Amino acid sequence: MKNSQVFFSDLRTTFKRTMLDKVDELLQRGEIEDKIKTNDLVAIKLHFGERGNTAFVRPIFIRRIVETIRASGGKPFLTDTNTLYTGTREESISHITTAIQNGFDYSVVDAPIIIAGGIRGNACVNVKIDKPIYREVSIAHDIFTADAIIGVGHFKGHELSGFGGALKNLAMGCSSRGGKLKQHSSVAPKVKTSRCTGCETCITCCPQGAIAILNEKARIDPQQCVGCGECLSICPEGAIQVQWDNDAALFQKKMAEYAYGALVGKHEKSIFLNFLTQVSPACDCYGHSDAPIVGDIGILASCDPVAIDQASVDLVNAQRGNEKSTLNTHLGPGEDKFRALYPQIDWGVQLQYGEKIGLGSRKYELTPI
Numbered sequence: 001m002k003n004s005q006v007f008f009s010d011l012r013t014t015f016k017r018t019m020l021d022k023v024d025e026l027l028q029r030g031e032i033e034d035k036i037k038t039n040d041l042v043a044i045k046l047h048f049g050e051r052g053n054t055a056f057v058r059p060i061f062i063r064r065i066v067e068t069i070r071a072s073g074g075k076p077f078l079t080d081t082n083t084l085y086t087g088t089r090e091e092s093i094s095h096i097t098t099a100i101q102n103g104f105d106y107s108v109v110d111a112p113i114i115i116a117g118g119i120r121g122n123a124c125v126n127v128k129i130d131k132p133i134y135r136e137v138s139i140a141h142d143i144f145t146a147d148a149i150i151g152v153g154h155f156k157g158h159e160l161s162g163f164g165g166a167l168k169n170l171a172m173g174c175s176s177r178g179g180k181l182k183q184h185s186s187v188a189p190k191v192k193t194s195r196c197t198g199c200e201t202c203i204t205c206c207p208q209g210a211i212a213i214l215n216e217k218a219r220i221d222p223q224q225c226v227g228c229g230e231c232l233s234i235c236p237e238g239a240i241q242v243q244w245d246n247d248a249a250l251f252q253k254k255m256a257e258y259a260y261g262a263l264v265g266k267h268e269k270s271i272f273l274n275f276l277t278q279v280s281p282a283c284d285c286y287g288h289s290d291a292p293i294v295g296d297i298g299i300l301a302s303c304d305p306v307a308i309d310q311a312s313v314d315l316v317n318a319q320r321g322n323e324k325s326t327l328n329t330h331l332g333p334g335e336d337k338f339r340a341l342y343p344q345i346d347w348g349v350q351l352q353y354g355e356k357i358g359l360g361s362r363k364y365e366l367t368p369i
Helices: 019-029 059-071 092-101 141-145 166-171 177-184 201-205 230-234 246-262 305-317 337-341 348-356
Strands: 004-009 041-045 075-080 113-115 124-128 136-140 148-154 156-158 162-164 189-191 211-214 217-220 240-242 270-276 298-302 364-368
Touching: 004 019, 004 305, 019 059, 019 270, 019 298, 041 059, 041 141, 059 075, 059 148, 075 092, 092 113, 124 141, 136 141, 136 177, 136 246, 148 166, 156 337, 162 166, 162 305, 162 337, 166 246, 166 305, 166 348, 177 246, 189 217, 201 211, 201 230, 230 240, 246 348, 270 305, 298 305, 305 337, 305 348, 305 364
Parallel strands: 004 364, 041 075, 041 148, 075 113, 148 270
Antiparallel strands: 004 298, 124 136, 156 162, 189 240, 211 217, 270 298
């Protein structure tokens, strides 16, 4: 398989060449003018961040992407899908409000926000993919019907997949509520009873009512649990943990197939940007952002979602780890930062499987701009 092109911009600037100029150049290297035609409806797929989170991509960068799309003749809109867990993005009213409060107001980004799966996340299209796990996947309606997609990802660690980048932004971020349920269904958490104090905090956050207190300890009903992971982050004692077994690998494979489905009809009309800045140890779905695990690196662009994620992992792992972060092992350059964060997750599964099903290539050529 031919090496995929991945373009890289470091964070060095001059008064003649700002980071916004470099974002524009990255999009030009991704041949945006060839991918977007006059009057194309262009989905800018990003993560607006949960309320309280501060690590998401800055809105001012999104405005430059909007300007570049519009200069190519497209009609851009900002989009994401509602969450499974109970939070500030669980339905579209709260989701849009959170996005605006986090800086993604029209006056800042110069484009509308459209939550792609409708008010409650059930507006969808069943997309045929004929892959080993799924014959079809459930993709949010407005992402499927858009003409083109620009995936803008904040690259970071993730407690279910090791890291979150372009693939997760497509897979979980572009699926309907039903699609999210299917992807998460094999990852049910467990309670470490020696840590549980019976405080009932987890009960208040569970969208399915799957948690109860029995004998002063939390218990999770696996038949009701949808695997959304909200209780993992909310437990003050760290008593709720994922059961890491073969299902963790299956979760990543499901993600890859959903990412493939999100690009059906858009494989030749998509570009991906990964921001390797404030590389936090966990997802932007949390209402906080812990210290970054490495220093800021730069921004990547590619037309291949597998290649850009592989390059992102490689660049992060090549850095010296931040000793003042949650990272306490594998701090040396070249050591695997994501396996240090989540020792039982083989994050390579999503990349290997994505390559296998024709989503992209792990082999890439990194070209600095």
